[in-house]
Amino acid sequence: MSSSQHLRNVAIIAHVDHGKTTLVDQLLYQSGRYREEQLDKLAGGQHGLVFDSNDLERERGITIFSKNCAIEYESLAGERLRINLIDTPGHADFGGEVERVLKMADGALLLVDAHEGPMPQTRFVLQKALAAGLKPIVVVNKIDRIDARPDEVVNEVFDLLVDLGADDDTLDFSVVFASGKAGFAIDHPGDEPDGMRPLLEKIVEFVPPPTGDPDGPTQMLVTTIDFSDYVGRIAIGRVSSGTLRDRQRIAVIDRDGKQTLQQIAQLFTFVGLDRQQAAEVPCGDLCAVVGLDPVGIGNTLASADDPRALPTITVDEPTLSMTFRVNDSPLAGREGSRLTSRQIGERLEKELRSDVALRVGPGETKEQYIVSGRGLMHLGILIENLRREDFELSVGKPQVVQRVIDGKLHEPIELLSIDVPEDFQSSVMALVGDRRAQLEKMSQKGGGGFVHLEFSIPARSLIGLRSRLMTATQGNAIVHHSLLGFEPVRGAITHRAAGVLIASEPGSVTAYSLDALYDRGTFFVRPGDEVYEGQVVGENCKAGDLVVNVVRGKKLTNVRAAGKDDTTQVRPPRDMSLESCLEYIDDDELVEVTPGKVRLRKIMLKEADRRREARRAMATV
Numbered sequence: 001m002s003s004s005q006h007l008r009n010v011a012i013i014a015h016v017d018h019g020k021t022t023l024v025d026q027l028l029y030q031s032g033r034y035r036e037e038q039l040d041k042l043a044g045g046q047h048g049l050v051f052d053s054n055d056l057e058r059e060r061g062i063t064i065f066s067k068n069c070a071i072e073y074e075s076l077a078g079e080r081l082r083i084n085l086i087d088t089p090g091h092a093d094f095g096g097e098v099e100r101v102l103k104m105a106d107g108a109l110l111l112v113d114a115h116e117g118p119m120p121q122t123r124f125v126l127q128k129a130l131a132a133g134l135k136p137i138v139v140v141n142k143i144d145r146i147d148a149r150p151d152e153v154v155n156e157v158f159d160l161l162v163d164l165g166a167d168d169d170t171l172d173f174s175v176v177f178a179s180g181k182a183g184f185a186i187d188h189p190g191d192e193p194d195g196m197r198p199l200l201e202k203i204v205e206f207v208p209p210p211t212g213d214p215d216g217p218t219q220m221l222v223t224t225i226d227f228s229d230y231v232g233r234i235a236i237g238r239v240s241s242g243t244l245r246d247r248q249r250i251a252v253i254d255r256d257g258k259q260t261l262q263q264i265a266q267l268f269t270f271v272g273l274d275r276q277q278a279a280e281v282p283c284g285d286l287c288a289v290v291g292l293d294p295v296g297i298g299n300t301l302a303s304a305d306d307p308r309a310l311p312t313i314t315v316d317e318p319t320l321s322m323t324f325r326v327n328d329s330p331l332a333g334r335e336g337s338r339l340t341s342r343q344i345g346e347r348l349e350k351e352l353r354s355d356v357a358l359r360v361g362p363g364e365t366k367e368q369y370i371v372s373g374r375g376l377m378h379l380g381i382l383i384e385n386l387r388r389e390d391f392e393l394s395v396g397k398p399q400v401v402q403r404v405i406d407g408k409l410h411e412p413i414e415l416l417s418i419d420v421p422e423d424f425q426s427s428v429m430a431l432v433g434d435r436r437a438q439l440e441k442m443s444q445k446g447g448g449g450f451v452h453l454e455f456s457i458p459a460r461s462l463i464g465l466r467s468r469l470m471t472a473t474q475g476n477a478i479v480h481h482s483l484l485g486f487e488p489v490r491g492a493i494t495h496r497a498a499g500v501l502i503a504s505e506p507g508s509v510t511a512y513s514l515d516a517l518y519d520r521g522t523f524f525v526r527p528g529d530e531v532y533e534g535q536v537v538g539e540n541c542k543a544g545d546l547v548v549n550v551v552r553g554k555k556l557t558n559v560r561a562a563g564k565d566d567t568t569q570v571r572p573p574r575d576m577s578l579e580s581c582l583e584y585i586d587d588d589e590l591v592e593v594t595p596g597k598v599r600l601r602k603i604m605l606k607e608a609d610r611r612r613e614a615r616r617a618m619a620t621v
Helices: 020-030 034-044 053-058 094-104 119-129 151-161 197-206 343-352 376-388 422-433 467-474 513-517 578-584 607-620
Strands: 007-014 067-074 079-085 107-113 135-142 175-179 184-186 217-227 234-242 249-253 259-263 266-271 276-277 286-290 299-301 318-327 361-364 369-371 393-395 404-406 410-421 438-445 450-460 478-488 500-503 520-523 536-542 546-548 589-593 598-602
Touching: 007 020, 007 094, 007 119, 020 067, 020 079, 020 107, 020 135, 079 094, 079 197, 094 119, 094 217, 094 234, 094 361, 107 119, 107 151, 107 197, 119 151, 119 478, 135 151, 135 197, 175 197, 184 197, 217 286, 217 343, 318 343, 343 361, 343 369, 343 376, 369 376, 376 393, 376 578, 376 589, 376 607, 410 422, 422 450, 422 467, 467 478, 467 578, 536 546, 578 589, 578 598
Parallel strands: 007 079, 007 107, 067 266, 107 135, 135 175, 500 546
Antiparallel strands: 067 079, 175 184, 217 234, 217 299, 234 286, 249 259, 249 299, 266 276, 266 286, 318 369, 318 393, 361 369, 393 589, 404 410, 410 450, 410 478, 438 450, 500 536, 520 536, 536 598, 589 598
């Protein structure tokens, strides 16, 4: 089993929600290493989610952090192999994870939904795989769907590969049809199911064994960093040359070429979902190395006698930035325990060690940080993790990262894909057209009354667009986007048309006050919620901001109007998630994030201060 000829390193790449995590669960189960109840236990009681180990991944149904596991398989030819499976994120915002883990693979399973076919993130991840020299095996998943159209989907995959400039060898791809949920794979639609064996045979036949010089000097590129409270940092990667041994003295070469001599404390290989201590790891296999510090992503572990650095990992630059700052609202410190700029800064530094797509720089003051990432979801996940770790902070409006190319200002351009019922097509076209978008493609989607639209659109135009699309299409739109590149700035776009309702006094919201303000707009707060002066409590029905009193109570007198208390009208509030708030805010507003609440507020809480700043801004124009 130590020979590289008996190894297969396979990355699984797919669009969000096309079933790759469920497929991996089935491969683990059918390999015989885990019983079904063991997988359920490992998944925290949630069947079919064993590879989504993070709470946010289970809640959102997406893969954020890459993982890897290994299964043992005896082929039909009687050959015993170990297959290292690498699960990768399907969302473009986590492309930093995708680019890294593809370094460990020699082949790829391209998973596509039997109805939806290739989607924007399919294109994004596949492009990265082709750039890494991986030839995909196409897995048409969810073949048991009533609306499955497998032949059309295979043709769409072929067209996508042509668009991406794939060579003739890649275009001659192998196809397998599967249902991760039902636990089978077949070579042709209509074949009799026999478990996942046809897929495993495809991997054995079409994924090449790892290359490298087993007798050469030791080399391993660190592609992932894990952390344990007991042993500290754990470097994960693939041995690309020589053999890595337990207790070996090695040179750790960082991204700048600086070398440090260190000793391996423990060495682990992957067996199923577990790590098993090993005396040595041969060329081509994946492993986890304990005892190295400093060590980071993109570092090379090399022979101490002949240290040679491997090419470091290149990652696309961030496209979106936000200001993270200390929470200074009147309600600060009531829920969280980590409040200071030093604690926020240390946490961001820790995140930089494992997230190569993230950038952190100083803000305008010592209490601010400029944090840049690949998209709103990328930064939103970071903020959500911070609040779950008992942090309190405020974040500013997302801003796109622009570049100067050949003396001209360029901005990131995204490929926006929208599937929508035909009845709402004109509404979508009007809404997107106001945001400097250009229609690239339009087609019917699977004959179900849906139309598929693709636009090239500035990344700044996407901020706040999803919620408006959902409103305009009554929740029927399916929206995805991925980065295309940078182009000259296309011009101004429309901003939030309506103003906001701002609390004038601190206190608890009353139904009496909301009833009196019923016609003023839509509120984000409920009776009983505690608010403070300067907090954004709703959206005005007109342009311009309006200061309102939402804590006013009913006067206690001896005079009563019959039936008045029974007719109090309180419109249901609009629930604002963290990402909805980040999309909604304007330049003079912040999102206050605490472990229990997400609030909107003005940067300047006092109305007099806001007016003074407005006069100053008018004077400088």
